[in-house]
Amino acid sequence: MTCVLHLLNASGRLDPWRAILQETFTDALTRIAAHLPEQRVDVVVQAGAWVIPELGLNGYSPDAERIFLTLDPDSPHLQQAFPDRFTALLGHELHHCLRHAGPGYGSTLGEALVSEGLACQFERELTGRLPFYAQAAPQEMAAHWEALGAELDQPYDHARWFFGSGDLPRHLGYALGSWRVGRYLQRHGLTAAACGQYPATAFLAE
Template sequence: MIRVYLLDAAGHLAPGLAGEVRALAETAAVAVDAQVGIDGADLVLCDYRGLAIPELGVGGYAPSAALAFIALEPWGEHFAQHWRQALPASIAHELHHVRRWQGPGYGPRLADSLVSEGMATLFEAERTGEEPLYARAVPGEDLDRHWQDALPLLEREDQHARFFFGGADLPRWLGYALGTELARRYCREHGVSAAEAVDAPAGEVAKAW
């Protein structure tokens, strides 16, 4: 079971909008739970500064096997346009993480991050019918080159921020694009969905490239 909490003591969400947000979140959480089978978790929707994706006004973070945050920025210029699509998509992504935390865990290595984020992003795409913008951040023809560069670093535990948030030498969201392609190859090879592959070991998934 997933319990949904909407925190808005500051009143950033108008009363009608708050009800609509909560209803959509609850519907999305029930649908995801039916697919991946989450063993109890809290889903918290709140003003979590710095967590939302600026281009969407919505974002998320799942720090454990029992908790996920969804950040809402209703004052942002893109929130009104995107939240109805971005909210259920973010819930799918973060609750897939929660479910993976309940299995093999997220993992500390770059390989673990690529698989955990890739599977969650692919699941999000399966739920919505569209790959999110961070999965499309790097042209497909460049992914093989970037994967070869990542291979010697897969066992490292200090590469997450560099690959997922970018830097001087890597494009923003590269890790999501690599992880999604890796997850897609694994799922295609094994004839499974990202929901069905939620417990797949990172070491096995990493062999699919």
């Protein structure tokens, strides 16, 4: 796994985290490389407030070659995020990069649910547990899924479905996608790592 770590740190806010970042990043790549194929990705780490509050960090991958990780040095939860939550987040974003290199993240609700569901399931394969925001009762997710209908094939409001910015529960998209993908993987004896570039239709058809 050929990934290069870049720290945006002119302010010095990441100075106390430099050593643990480098150590955790190196160890995480070793663990992730045991599951995912070779990728060449620049990983940019910056200080900021746009993070998952419960973790003190967040991630975003706009394409197959770049990941942006944000750490909040003032978060009381950031210390506890190392090493496992950081490793899980990096794995999540590298899975997105893998998908960007294949069918793409997607522009419809169904495609986004599959992309996020796969990345969440890969976190489980990597660390032994789903992220907290992807855990939900199967019967509850099944009811949500049945209500979607044609909405799966339509453009969607990402913040509404995944961040709870509107009328939907926070993180519903992650939980719903993880449930749907997890069901498919279990039925077919597959892993999220192996299915990283499967078309979304494979998961949506069943």
